[in-house]
Amino acid sequence: MPYLTFNEFKEMTTKDINEDAFKGLLPKASALLDNETHHFYKWNEIEKDNTWRVQQFKLALVAQIEYFNLLGATTFEEINNAPQTFSAGRTSVSNASRYNPSGSNESKPLLAEDVFIYLEGTGLLYSGVGVRSW
DSSP states (O other): OOSOOHHHHHHHOOSOOOHHHHHHHHHHHHHHHHHHTTTHHHHSOGGGSOHHHHHHHHHHHHHHHHHHHHHTOOSHHHHTOSOSEEEETTEEEEOOOSSOTTOTTOOOOSSOTHHHHHHTTSSTTOOSOOOOOO
């Protein structure tokens, strides 16, 4: 079962993303958030969890979908395949880095930074060792 419906998504965003795009971006965004939250909602039922934490998780999912839609890509390679420089005749354009004037050694992350705005303080980012009984 998906974590988020299209109707919930539309209520939480101001971006104009159609249902087909949403359905295409949701699986990868969900997989990324599962990875970042150590698959918390694979082990725990989302319907039975604290409503505030569920809301924050869904807002993080919306932020990730918006990020993918903005970039037009869902993989690290697609996001970072833009050339650092290109030339056309005597005109040269460089995509300079904030950290390095040549633009090298910097890449865009696969996970949207806005995700952390929503997940911090929820406990979903906990990276300690847990005990699980099988």
